[in-house]
Amino acid sequence: MAQQIERPLSPFMTYRWTLTMAMSIVHRATGVALYFGTLLLVWWLLATASGPQAYATFQGFIGSWFGRLILFGYTWALIHHLLGGARHFVWDLGYGFGPTEREWLTRAAVVGSIALTIVLWIIAYAVGGLR
């Protein structure tokens, strides 16, 4: 152990953790989250179809801080997956593979998803608060 020897590294060791890599796995993670989040959607529809009591139970959950937290996360996951998907459409059409465009697209999806989620919730509170 006297001297550090310069050995060749396997390809995956040389990769730096990049934003595009993070976006790739987050796209999957948000997809999986939205998959199970559909249970919330089904609950909402079935509760409304079932009657006032079931609807009140649903409203009680979704109106609680925990319910709103889940719904906020769901909104962000949906918007993020949507913008990530739009990025994939750009790539499917053969554009945006250069380093500059690629990074720009990725940053736009991250910033856009956070901004749009906040805007939607501000509108939601404004609309819901009037009732």
Added chain:
Amino acid sequence: MSSSKSSIRTPLGRVRGLGSARAGTGDFWRQRLTAIAMVLLLVPAIIIVMMMLGRNHAAATQILGSTSVAIVLILFTVASVWHMKIGMQVVIEDYVHDERVKLVSIIANNFFSIAVALAAIYAILKLSFGV
């Protein structure tokens, strides 16, 4: 698969474009088709959710039971469930390597997706027909 002896097509010709799942690029295409459908339905879907905020059961029933809202929600349900079923299958195929666990996971994915779709559509139709 029929025996190769009864066909004059070459082995390469028979498998070209089909891939290991024997279904070719069908899922790739449907994943994008359903994504485009959801992009088109996004604005109406957001409007419907905003309309529902803070409503009591009677108002919620009336909104969800109206024809245009019901059609948008059914279309969105079909597109999203189809999309998520394909997406989850890709995730399973990528990460589950034990053949038995993979098979069970893919079956469970199909059952879950179909159950979510039918429960949602049932609730929407029930609200529309007022039964």
